Amino acid sequence: MESFSGYRVLGFDTETTGLDPRKDRIVQYAFVGVDEDGQKIVIDSLVDPCMAIPPSSTSVHGISNKDVEGCQPFKEQAGVITEIIDGAVIVGHNVKRFDWKFVEMEYFRCGLQPPSPHSIIDTLELARKFRIPGRHKLGSLCKRYGIILDRAHSADADAAATLVLLWKMLDEYSDLIGDKVEDLLQSNKGSGGFGSDDGGTGDDAIISFGKYSGLSFPKIVSLDPKYSDWLLSKSSPLTEERRLRLKTLFLD
Numbered sequence: 001m002e003s004f005s006g007y008r009v010l011g012f013d014t015e016t017t018g019l020d021p022r023k024d025r026i027v028q029y030a031f032v033g034v035d036e037d038g039q040k041i042v043i044d045s046l047v048d049p050c051m052a053i054p055p056s057s058t059s060v061h062g063i064s065n066k067d068v069e070g071c072q073p074f075k076e077q078a079g080v081i082t083e084i085i086d087g088a089v090i091v092g093h094n095v096k097r098f099d100w101k102f103v104e105m106e107y108f109r110c111g112l113q114p115p116s117p118h119s120i121i122d123t124l125e126l127a128r129k130f131r132i133p134g135r136h137k138l139g140s141l142c143k144r145y146g147i148i149l150d151r152a153h154s155a156d157a158d159a160a161a162t163l164v165l166l167w168k169m170l171d172e173y174s175d176l177i178g179d180k181v182e183d184l185l186q187s188n189k190g191s192g193g194f195g196s197d198d199g200g201t202g203d204d205a206i207i208s209f210g211k212y213s214g215l216s217f218p219k220i221v222s223l224d225p226k227y228s229d230w231l232l233s234k235s236s237p238l239t240e241e242r243r244l245r246l247k248t249l250f251l252d
Contacts, residue, residue, distance in 0.1 A: 003181035007118065008088040009033045010041060011163030013155045014099045015061040017053050021101040021209060022237065025049030026074060027063050030155035031084055033091075033163055043084060044156040046071045061153045075110040085115035089185060093138040093162045094124045104208050111239040114208075119185040123165050130173045141165055207231065217246050 010033035018024035030044040046063065048071040058064050081103075092099050100120060107114040127136040134140055142149045142161050145168040151157040170177055177184060207213060212220045212227065221228040230236055232243050232251075 004089065005038075006036055007185075008035050008041070008084075009163070010084070010088050010090055011159035011161070011166075012090045012092045012095060012099060013158040013162065014102055015063055015153065015155050016102055017049050017051060017057050019098075021098075021105040024102070025051055026102050026106055027053060027057075027068055028061070028155040029081070030159040032156060032160040041084070042156070043080075045077060047077060048073045061155075074106045075112075078107065078110055078112055082112075082115040085117050088117050090117045090120045091163050091166050092120070092122060093141075093158070093165070094122065096120060096122045096125070101209055101213070105237055108209075108237040108239065108242075111241070119188045121166065121184065121188050123162055123169065126166070126169055130169060130176060132169070138162065138165070141169075145169075209237065218250055221250065 010031040013030055014026050015028040016024050016026055026047050027049050028044070028046050031041060032043075033041050035041055046068050048068045050073050053063060053065050053068070085103075090100075104114045123138075123141070124136055127141060132141070132144070134144060138158060138161065139149060139152050141147075142165060145165060147161050147164050147168065149157060149161045170181075206216055207220060210227075212224070215223075217228065217231070220231070231238060232247060234240075236243070238246075
C-alpha cells in the first residue's frame with residue numbers, strides 16, 4: 001500500500017508451546033512483508049524452546065519436539081529478530097496481547113532489551129474498531145475477504161494472511177481512515193517493553209507483561225505490594241540488572 005511507502009512493513013506471527021507467555025516459549029516465528037525500498041522480506045524460523053512441546057500444542061500448529069531438535073534457542077536468534085523488528089511496522093492478529101507478549105518475555109529471560117518497532121498494528125483490534133460483522137478470528141476474517149489460508153496456525157502462512165487482511169480492511173473502511181495512515185501508525189506506536197533506557201523514572205518504568213501489563217512499577221507497588229515483591233524476586237522474568245534498577249529508583 002502506497003500509504004506505507006518508506007516503512008518496513010511486516011506481517012508477524014508466532015507459534016508457541018502454550019498460551020501463557022510467563023511459562024511457555026516460542027517454537028516458530030515468521031515475518032512476511034517488504035523493506036523500506038520495497039524489497040520482499042520472508043523470514044521463517046523454528047526455535048528450540050528448551051522445553052517439551054505438549055501434544056495439545058503440536059496438534060494445533062503441527063510442530064513436534066523432533067522438529068525443533070538441533071534448532072537454535074531464542075537467545076541465539078534474538079539478534080536477527082531485533083534487526084528485523086527495530087523501526088518496522090509490525091502487523092499481527094491479536095499480536096499485542098499474544099505474540100508481542102511472548103517476544104518481550106523471551107527477551108527478558110535472555111536479559112536483553114526487547115526490540116523497538118515503529119508501530120504495532122493489531123488486525124483484531126481494527127476488526128473490532130470497524131465493527132466488522134461476524135467472527136473476528138483470523139480464519140473467519142480471511143474467509144470474509146477471500147484470503148487463502150491453507151495452512152492456518154503455521155507462522156509464515158498466518159503472517160502473510162494478516163498483512164493481506166490489513167490491506168483489505170483499510171481498503172474497505174477507507175472512509176474511516178482516509179489519508180490518515182500516519183495517524184494510525186502514531187496511535188499504535190511500538191513499545192520497547194519495560195521502559196526507556198535513558199535513565200528516566202516514574203511512568204517510564206512500565207511493566208509490559210502479566211496482569212498489570214501497561215502500568216508503571218510505582219503504581220503496581222501501590223495496588224499490589226505482593227506482586228511488586230514478586231517482580232523484584234529471582235523468580236520473575238526481569239533480569240537482575242532491571243530488578244536492581246527498580247529497587248534503586250523507587251524503593252531505596
